[in-house]
């Protein structure tokens with residue numbers, strides 16, 4: 023019997039822009055033979071309770087997590103947080119503010135689309151997002167439903183992607199603010215998908231600001247890139263994490279389980295968390 027244990031540390035649910043409930047994510051993790059998963063929704067920890075309930079039933083360890091967006095100059099940086107206290111009142115209030123800012127941004131995105139003569143309302147996007155942290159993927163889903171574009175990918179390519187005509191900025195947290203927000207609640211801050219940042223020179227600066235790890239393994243990059251970021255992590259004395267960044271049907275394919283990180287990596291993150299508090 024294979025006793026090796028694996029984890030997936032980057033998963034989205036319906037609490038942000040994933041299309042699976044927390045229960046579905048946990049059940050899929052179980053079916054794939056994972057031992058632990060981290061739920062890392064954008065600006066939300068709302069799925070964690072349901073994930074824990076299902077995790078207890080299915081014998082899957084649930085790691086509390088989140089994915090925050092920060093800006094450095096023009097680039098958007100995603101910072102994951104692990105083992106954070108998702109009951110902390112101040113933290114929850116800040117997340118609520120970020121989600122309110124996301125809603126305000128939806129109005130700006132919709133306005134831009136309407137100027138491009140696309141018939142869409144903010145209400146339609148909120149209907150699509152329900153209680154989730156509303157984002158561009160929800161706008162994309164509405165555009166697909168209305169047959170403005172054939173698929174989500176095309177919606178980003180034509181309208182919503184960074185620098186495209188209907189893209190709008192989110193609330194601007196600095197990387198230092200995001201990192202501090204996480205560490206204040208025991209969260210271990212990790213740079214998400216560094217390969218998509220295209221600015222490796224930023225990493226040492228983020229380390230000075232308190233970054234503790236990088237997501238060297240990600241489903242949408244090749245093995246050579248993973249090796250590069252593993253080497254970079256070692257050089258900078260950073261933790262190494264990895265995850266699929268599964269959004270359910272929100273991406274071309276279902277990604278959960280396409281990254282299987284050995285459990286030992288998670289133990290090191292846990293150790294770092296314990297040293298924080």
Ligand code: AMP
Nearest residue numbers: 039064156157158159174175178183269
């Ligand atoms: P937002 O949080 O509103 O800025 O939206 C960012 C999210 O959109 C990311 O987390 C991705 O899940 C998704 N996304 C970004 N680019 C694309 C793309 N080209 N195709 C599909 N989804 C994308």
Ligand code: ZN
Nearest residue numbers: 034039064269
């Ligand atoms: Zn997302």
Ligand code: FE
Nearest residue numbers: 089100214215
């Ligand atoms: Fe991300």
Ligand code: FE
Nearest residue numbers: 032034089267
């Ligand atoms: Fe993500």
